[in-house]
Amino acid sequence: MAGQSKFRISEEKKRVLLVEDEIVNQEILKEILGDTYEVIIAETGEEALKIIEERYETLSIVLLDLNLPGIKGIDVLGRIKSNPAYVNLPVIVMTSDSEAEVECLMLGAIDFIPKPYPAPKVILARILRTVELSEDRETLRLTERDHLTGLYNKDFFYRYAAQLDLYHKDTPTDAIVFDVNHFHTINDRYGKTRGDEILKLIADKALQFVKENGGIACRSGADTFMIYCTHRPDYQSVMDRLSVCPDGDDSGKSRIRMRMGVYADADKTLDIERRFDRAKMAADTVRDHLTDPIAIFDHSMREEEILAEQLIDDFPAAINEKQFAVFYQPKFNVRGDVPVLTSAEALVRWNHPKLGMVSPGTFIPLFEKNGLIQTLDKYVWSETASKIREWKDRLNVSLPVSVNVSRVDLFDPELPEKLLDIVKDSGVSTEDLLLEITESAYTEKSETVISAVESLRGCGFRIEMDDFGSGYSSLSMLSDMPVDALKLDMLFIRSAFKERKDTRLLEAMIGLAKSFEVPTIAEGVETEEQFLNLKRMGCDIIQGYYFSRPLPVADFERFITENKKA
Amino acid sequence: MITVETLKEYGADVNQGLTRCAGNEALYLRLVQMILTELSSETLGDALQNGDLEKAFEAAHKLKGGVCNLALTPIADPLCELTELLRNKTPGDYGALYSRIVDKTKELSSL
Incomplete structure (x- = not known):
């Protein structure tokens, strides 16, 4: 199979973009990193930005010299960190100028390699660690959020809700579950693309709600959402905030019918999941209740179940x-x-x-x-x-x-x-x-x-x-x-x-x-x-x-x- | 001939330079030759001559990176001093510092 790539992610060498105009420094870093990484060289800021634009998805890290001909290193850093597509690409700045460090950190550099260079082992360890951390962060970013709506997924939501409890032990809280009545019919009537858009609209509203009122939100299933927030006196206003129109026009009269279950002033000695089970139990009692689609959990529901x-x-x-x-x-x-x-x-x-x-x-x-x-x-x-x-x-x-x-x-x-x-x-x-x-x-x-x-x-x-x-x-x-x-x-x-x-x-x-x-x-x-x-x-x-x-x-x-x- | 021994005699901190090259002696000596070529370029001298301090700083800074990493102390000392003066555009005797750099470069190339 000579000459043929093995087509295995684990065997691909990770790529380092080295932005450095001094050839001696390039050679030294190639010697240090070459066994572990594929080193791509850019000698100017312009060249670096072009490579990033074309290949950012396969770059693991950027090593950036600050003193470059043309666009300066600091501007390259600024451009990387202001572009949502590359913002998560980790950048280590290489400089002899300790005064530049704070500015680079503020701009989003993750670490420094001083000049003259420290021992090769130190450089390699810093790069390895940074790539590892950045991959972990990316994995977290991809797994903690629901891809469609950008809200947390259920597992992370429960975890963060439990963390909120640790910080706010005595704050009364509500567990809220809501979903769309017969969502599949919306997909059938308006198409899946529109159905997805509707879910995104609802998610945006939920996110806006927690931004303004505190708390966290997640999409826990196909058309089911959950909110964990501080206890509130009424829930109709929450429902009103979350409701959307099927045609996307919020001024329209026809709104998507949702139902909501609330476990109000939840008992914090219960697992967070159990608290949301109760909210769900309440929600299940109001399926198809058009006039009164909000139910508050009471213990009789649990006893009945x-x-x-x-x-x-x-x-x-x-x-x-x-x-x-x-x-x-x-x-x-x-x-x-x-x-x-x-x-x-x-x-x-x-x-x-x-x-x-x-x-x-x-x-x-x-x-x-x-x-x-x-x-x-x-x-x-x-x-x-x-x-x-x-x-x-x-x-x-x-x-x-x-x-x-x-x-x-x-x-x-x-x-x-x-x-x-x-x-x-x-x-x-x-x-x-x-x-x-x-x-x-x-x-x-x-x-x-x-x-x-x-x-x-x-x-x-x-x-x-x-x-x-x-x-x-x-x-x-x-x-x-x-x-x-x-x-x-x-x-x-x-x-x-x-x-x-x-x-x-x-x-x-x-x-x-x-x-x-x-x-x-x-x-x-x-x-x-x-x-x-x-x-x-x-x-x-x-x-x-x-x-x-x-x-x-x-x-x-x-x-x-x-x-x-x- | 440039060797580890002659470089040591010249005053370079060879141990440090070699360490940075992961102990690769051949690479180290090759890089010394490379920096020598760069040092022989007229860019820095011309910029100083023309009073273009910005360009002179860029050239000095670039050379400094390589020279310091290779621990060529006799050149690194005046070069660092010159770079800092140029960075802050502090008035000073750039010519004298540059001459020291040129002398030490010649000394290196005649090893």
Whole structure:
């Protein structure tokens, strides 16, 4: 491979630009440095500046004699240090004039080599050290900052924030996290170049803010920024300062929507990262809040998150150990003179070994978010189906029970088979297991949902539309919706029977269901007044505390038995 | 002939000069020859003759760098003195100092 460069950075000799017009001095330095460096000679200031302009990226250091013909050394130094492209190129001045030293230092020279020269080892050591320091500084410059915006990156930001704490132990501080709502859509709408420009604009504003108010700022992720600053009384003004317009015109009305989380007057005994975790936790609570995009961390957020994590961790054991208990709430047909027990709803409770009874309001939304709900639903379906079978055998009672089918289940193409397997394995029929599907499931991707529901009905299952009146399904959609019963939203019933009773809407709903020949179920019925009114309005089935609260299985079995006798 | 020994006899601080050349004797002697050529140039003499003190300073300063690094003490002493006078444009007997430089240069070249 003779004559061919090895093309390895580690084997390239570093380059020294020696600006020196005296040939004897040139020769001496070449002798000293030649083994370690490639020495490039410039005999005049003009020549030196030309070489720097052309090759500054591959120069490691400049050794500069002050007394040059033409442009003086001191002017060469001034020009190097005033040009942003070469400002980081280290310059060692060589002079016999000790008076020039201060001026050169002020101009940015990094060191001196006196004339006559000191011992070669001293010269070499000074140059080596300077090059090393300058490379370290350059590495730091490249790594501590985010290339796009010039703000600190996260690691260095945390480090500098912790250093600020050391100097300002007693100063109250805020950890602020903010990001752009759905930033990817900005890239999609305006292009990546414009997206990057927007990030730069936001970064500039953040930088300006910390320049004026103190503190430091960083870009911690794609469109996420953080500010560590002294505690302030309000954050809307910060948000206003940071917001930009997508078209770059700050006078424009359309602003990019951002959200902000603040951990105000942060606890300094916590790691800096934990403090920003809290700010992030707050920010996560206001995604898509257009009117109130700023959230201040409070401890309930942390407790909620910790609880959520614990519940997720404990979920598999809870399924294996059957910690989930299925409660049953009876439903009565009220069309005749005497209410008749006609079915029940299966409702899940978590009997947690450490936390006690956990409300479904706590874990259902959580499991809906992370998909665990599918496992839980299946568990409830099986438990319920086997109870229905047991009651047939042991109590001689055939009572259909409705179970919840979550939105995510409807997107599972194997849902009908899974349900059919459960029904088959338990020895019950599809008519015994009623399926409750919440109205809001129909509004999103309604075609997929409607076809899933149709295929369930095709298998013989009956569908009850849950929470009817809470969602936004249009009345016209009702005619296309394959349902066997409408279950009126509990809140809807409560509000109809509030202090200023207004049941007109409720009556209209029931009337509407009748016109589609679909029976109505009212849940959350607590009083006789509610019961009588609903019955009068033509409501078919009633569920609620008026008849019974949801009962553990043993109590429910007693309830069935007594009801049967009656 | 210019050798380490004759230079020592001449009064040069050969040890120091050699140290600066990383102990490379051949280089040292070659550089002494080079500076001798530079010292024989008329630039400094002409500038002094013409009263161009700025140019004279530049020439003296440049020579001084090489001469001092090679530790040619007999020339370095008057040359440093002359350079400082010229730097501050102090009136003085430049001619006498220059003559000493010329004499010591001739002495060096006749070694």
